[in-house]
Amino acid sequence: MDSIDLEVLKTSAAWIASGRRCELITVIKTWGSSPRPVGATLAICEDGTVIGSVSGGCIEDDLIARVRDHGISRTAPEIVSYGITADEAHRFGLPCGGTIELAIEPLAQHSRIAELLARLDRHELVQRRLDLQTGAVELSAAPPGAQMQVGERAMVTLHGPRWRLLIIGAGQLSRFLAQIATAMDYHVTVCDPREEYRAGWHVDGVQLVHDMPDDIVTAMRLDHRSAVVALTHDPKLDDLALMEALKSDAFYVGAIGSRLNNSKRRERLLQFDLTPAQLARLHGPIGLYIGSKTPSEIAISILAELTATKNGVPTGMLVPHSAAPTAPGAEVCVVETGAV
Structure with missing residues (x-):
């Protein structure tokens, strides 16, 4: 995994440990040109602080503005899209009419971020399964050739080793x-x-x-x-x-x-x-x-x-x-x- 995505997890774990509300945003699909690849992550704290990146900056600005205006109120993961229309693509800085789909996950102790980091420190290749309806998380050893997967029910991401x-x-x-x-x-x-x-x-x-x-x-x-x-x-x-x-x-x-x-x-x-x-x-x-x-x-x-x-x-x-x-x-x- 990229170093910036590792920093996203470390910062998220610190926010969770301090009792602060935060969300993890993951790029799950792109159409056309996109500044960040599928699997890229960003975390946002309740005060609008962010770590990581999912775009060239404009989508981050929109996410920050929404958190500052409305706080973090999600209790379950949500899939959102940016750049569906040409006007939105221009507004959010998506070149060539690109579109990006994100999974936004509210984080807490049940998200098992600290446990994931501990396994990454042991240089394990970990598969993280997120239930998109309930937010429940399962961690397991990733099988050979495993890839990121997103379905109606769950999102499976891969983490480590470096x-x-x-x-x-x-x-x-x-x-x-x-x-x-x-x-x-x-x-x-x-x-x-x-x-x-x-x-x-x-x-x-x-x-x-x-x-x-x-x-x-x-x-x-x-x-x-x-x-x-x-x-x-x-x-x-x-x-x-x-x-x-x-x-x-x-x-x-x-x-x-x-x-x-x-x-x-x-x-x-x-x-x-x-x-x-x-x-x-x-x-x-x-x-x-x-x-x-x-x-x-x-x-x-x-x-x-x-x-x-x-x-x-x-x-x-x-x-x-x-x-x-x-x-x-x-x-x-x-x-x-x-x-x-």
Whole structure:
């Protein structure tokens, strides 16, 4: 789930604990263009305070005005629509005549928000079923392939776990990468067995471990919500970890290095028990071509490619570093603070 939606749940739990009336608003359907996707959430307190977003702002303004004028009086969930007419679409800032349908749920202890957050802290993938007639809530483990569902009787939403990112190598680039990835709601682990690189390395909310990278890859049991990025330039650290990651269900596996170094890496990996199809999953040279040169720019380049892969953007729409134009004889020797 997105970090902003996690903050919505945390804020809602705090309001409930303090005895304040509040509502949870969830986008359940859109037509035409819509600023926020299905599943996006917003919470509103009885004083008009909001956290989260369901539109570009105009629908939020209307929700706030209604709460300030009439308070929060719902006792059961309600489905409401915005943008049915062209005038409403214009009024609420919905482009191209878009329409958005929302589920508005009054929250209380029976909403089980605190229990949901506790399960998310344990990195569980949770299915939350809301009875649209009574407001009763059931929590259960989400089965594989589960998706958000809305029917006449109930709304089922999915929550957690956060996407996971394993970064191999503790350095300046990994610091920027970890900071940005954390803000994007990744649960980030940085692995580096070299004490001299770990000394002084710290990013709030990021776990730093010293085990061998391939052992960490195995222990993490990488799934389709996991990504691995190797940044050490050291085959002794990167290669075995990449081999294990490429055999896993991780949706993204990438390694820093020039085209020449990546070519040599691929030759080495083929000597292990990797298939050509598994090796083809390796992103290297890592990142999208955006002319990046500084560590912060390279981190953005890497996360741009990672995000495009996660979102299923067709490869034909992207220009990876491996396909970027290079002048004859201009192959770059990659270092962590240089071009990817």
